[in-house]
Amino acid sequence: MPARGYIEINADKCKGCGLCISFCPQKLIRFSEKFNTKGYHPAEFHDPQKRCIACGFCYQMCPDSAITVYRFKGVTQNV
Amino acid sequence: MIKEMFLKKPKSLSEKEFTYCPGCHHGIVHRLIAEVIDELNIREKTIVVAPVGCSVFAYEFFYLDGTVAPHGRAPAVATGMKRALPDRIVFTYQGDGDLAAIGTAEIIHAANRGENITTIFINNAIYGMTGGQMAPTSLIGMKTTTTPYGRDPKKDGYPIHVCETLQNMKGVAYLERLTVSSPQEVIKAKKSIRKAFEAQINQIGFSLIEVLSTCPTNWGMTPVEAIKWLKENMVKEFPLGVFVDKTKGVN
16 A cells, blocks of 8 residues: 655654554654654654555644644555 | 645744643643634734733733733733633633632632633643742642652642632633643644633633643652653643533524
């Protein structure tokens, strides 16, 4: 199944609370090993197999509005 | 492949970073309010009244006109604004220490008068900004810095149920208690917040949304553990649901 979309995480806004990580149904988000400017380990999108379904759960749970969700046109309508 | 932006930060939310702790539900509720304001297209005529507490700078996080009221007096300030400028949409954003402790008189009388304002009430059962003291909504047996052996009803009283207190007031148009503890609940919460604002736009009366929220820092848990604790303990003490809904048949 091709990816239906992808997300972008604003690493400098992220406070590393981990809510997106715990609610991602595909488990595609993890803590980065780097630090951001605030000193947190921000969330990092890791999707090498293109399994993101663009459900937007990470966006809904993010308390800092750091996540933007993109959907591919055409793919969602077929699934 | 053509990509389209599906979900992004709403326009009514400012670029300023939230001053809240990691995992705090204030941020989620802020975003929902901003999304509703964008959808209803009322950004140019909405006024926010911030409380005293963690969300004291709430007016800085929205691209809205706003002010901050003395501790607990946000409904009184909002009443004045709404009466002077009846074409504006006025909402207050209050925590449990602000609304249920020092501001009990203001909220009860604003509801009883049926003031045409909206209140978003964040109930996290603790005083957040001052460092985790017992709030009127703290659960029985809950450990806080002022009740280190747990809240004892003989000494400290019982938790205040704000929605149950206000539901018999005749001026109340919409009253609901909800959580934002899962993506499904967040989507439902947005619809409820929209209903509360619509009740004000249609001039039906006072509307209040109580959001059961977490305080991971002062509860001493991780954000994920705090959500679990909220579902297991707080929802039992404060049952969710719609208490008053006079919006049916108006639209």
